[in-house]
Amino acid sequence: MATYKLELKLNGEKLSAQVLAHENLLSVMRNKLGAKEVKNGCNKGDCGACAVLLDGKAVNACLTLALQANGKEVTTVKGIGTEDQPHPLQESFVRHGAIQCGFCTPGMIVSSKALLDTIPNPDRRQIREGISGNLCRCTGYNKIVEAIEDAALKRKS
Amino acid sequence: MINTRILTQEFDYFAPESIKQVVELLERHGEGARVIAGGTDLINQMKEEKMSPSCLVNIMNVKGLRYIKEDEGLRIGAATKLRDVRAYCFKSRYVALYEAISSLGKPQVWNMGTIGGNLCNASPAADTAPPLLVFKARVKLVGKDGERELLLEDFFTGVNSTVLQPTELMVEIHLDPPGDGAGNAFLKVARVGADISKVSCAVFLKRQGRTCTECRVALGAVAPVPMRVKVVEEMIEGREIEESLVAKASEIVSEEVKPIDDIRSSAEYRRQVAAVTFRDVFWKAWDRAIGGKN
Numbered sequence: 001m002a003t004y005k006l007e008l009k010l011n012g013e014k015l016s017a018q019v020l021a022h023e024n025l026l027s028v029m030r031n032k033l034g035a036k037e038v039k040n041g042c043n044k045g046d047c048g049a050c051a052v053l054l055d056g057k058a059v060n061a062c063l064t065l066a067l068q069a070n071g072k073e074v075t076t077v078k079g080i081g082t083e084d085q086p087h088p089l090q091e092s093f094v095r096h097g098a099i100q101c102g103f104c105t106p107g108m109i110v111s112s113k114a115l116l117d118t119i120p121n122p123d124r125r126q127i128r129e130g131i132s133g134n135l136c137r138c139t140g141y142n143k144i145v146e147a148i149e150d151a152a153l154k155r156k157s
Numbered sequence: 158m159i160n161t162r163i164l165t166q167e168f169d170y171f172a173p174e175s176i177k178q179v180v181e182l183l184e185r186h187g188e189g190a191r192v193i194a195g196g197t198d199l200i201n202q203m204k205e206e207k208m209s210p211s212c213l214v215n216i217m218n219v220k221g222l223r224y225i226k227e228d229e230g231l232r233i234g235a236a237t238k239l240r241d242v243r244a245y246c247f248k249s250r251y252v253a254l255y256e257a258i259s260s261l262g263k264p265q266v267w268n269m270g271t272i273g274g275n276l277c278n279a280s281p282a283a284d285t286a287p288p289l290l291v292f293k294a295r296v297k298l299v300g301k302d303g304e305r306e307l308l309l310e311d312f313f314t315g316v317n318s319t320v321l322q323p324t325e326l327m328v329e330i331h332l333d334p335p336g337d338g339a340g341n342a343f344l345k346v347a348r349v350g351a352d353i354s355k356v357s358c359a360v361f362l363k364r365q366g367r368t369c370t371e372c373r374v375a376l377g378a379v380a381p382v383p384m385r386v387k388v389v390e391e392m393i394e395g396r397e398i399e400e401s402l403v404a405k406a407s408e409i410v411s412e413e414v415k416p417i418d419d420i421r422s423s424a425e426y427r428r429q430v431a432a433v434t435f436r437d438v439f440w441k442a443w444d445r446a447i448g449g450k451n
Contacts, residue, residue: 063269
């Protein structure tokens with residue numbers, strides 16, 4: 001079976017791997033590049049747990065062939081902030097209790113980062129639209145929306 | 158339909174940079190070759206094993222397939238992301254297209270999916286189809302025998318099937334200029350946000366005072382292909398618009414559609430909802446034609 005060379009930048013680091021054409025970005029991230037922070041939820045594009053930024057735009061890694069990301073920049077929740085230097089969004093999620101089981105959180109952070117990059121001061125409707133591709137079964141979304149709103153305000157001041 | 162959630166089949170992969178190379182690859186690999194653009198539909202179909210291509214040709218690196226420009230109407234490159242089309246059509250003269258894209262997915266899908274992909278996939282429920290049909294869109298196809306252009310309504314031939322030859326690629330979608338006094342709208346009925354339509358409807362019309370001078374109506378998810386309802390258009394064009402006329406027209410819509418029973422709805426439900434959806438969309442477009450918002 002033919003393998004292809006995949007080259008991409010993961011959270012700022014240049015990486016390469018040999019992949020098969022039918023491997024999706026989700027499985028390559030988790031199993032070949034060690035990026036376990038990308039979660040496998042529904043694996044059919046409904047839940048957004050596997051959302052990553054592909055050249056700055058949120059996409060579902062489960063609906064993306066690894067080769068479609070060739071030559072591109074992939075950012076996961078770990079590339080947005082670290083434990084020592086968390087992004088304001090990450091701090092805000094913690095402060096607002098916007099995390100319960102935590103499974104949707106990596107995708108939520110990715111989608112809300114993409115939102116704030118396009119709309120720095122979103123209203124509640126825009127926030128809800130920005131995370132509409134991400135399902136959370138614990139929080140009822142209110143705390144997540146509040147966390148994003150607060151992070152946007154904090155960034156402004 | 159079981160979605161195994163993994164891609165089991167093996168295939169070859171190419172990412173050419175020109176239309177010419179795409180056509181050559183499609184020709185070389187024959188019937189088993191498929192074009193992949195965003196892949197948001199195709200990859201799920203492959204996971205469901207509805208489709209097992211032996212070769213995928215990714216067209217997202219091809220130059221000159223991603224653009225939106227005003228030129229005797231609106232010209233959209235087939236590989237233009239839904240995100241870009243949606244942003245362009247917001248508060249534009251093509252607002253029905255904005256409404257359709259808004260309803261067909263969420264940010265992750267708009268960021269990956271393309272307008273040409275939505276059409277070539279040829280789902281009866283493809284949400285960009287009804288608005289494009291009422292804007293009298295033409296599609297440009299390029300293949301080994303050169304280029305051809307046809308009306309979108311002649312493009313679809315059945316469920317997931319089109320006139321596209323195995324060696325052909327859609328390159329452009331061309332919408333008619335709406336002109337003055339025009340209004341348009343799109344609405345769909347679905348179970349939850351971003352779900353597949355049970356019924357969708359788009360209306361384009363022009364008005365002078367109380368008279369409707371031009372009218373086009375299209376529905377999705379109620380027949381094997383997204384369809385125009387010309388009987389209704391003829392009934393309305395040139396007439397003074399009254400509640401009773403629109404009510405009568407909506408009854409005809411319900412008679413003209415050819416829905417099926419499936420997991421999402423019964424045919425009977427679709428017929429009734431098609432009538433109501435048409436009526437709501439018509440009035441929305443009618444109000445917009447004189448600058449109204451809703």
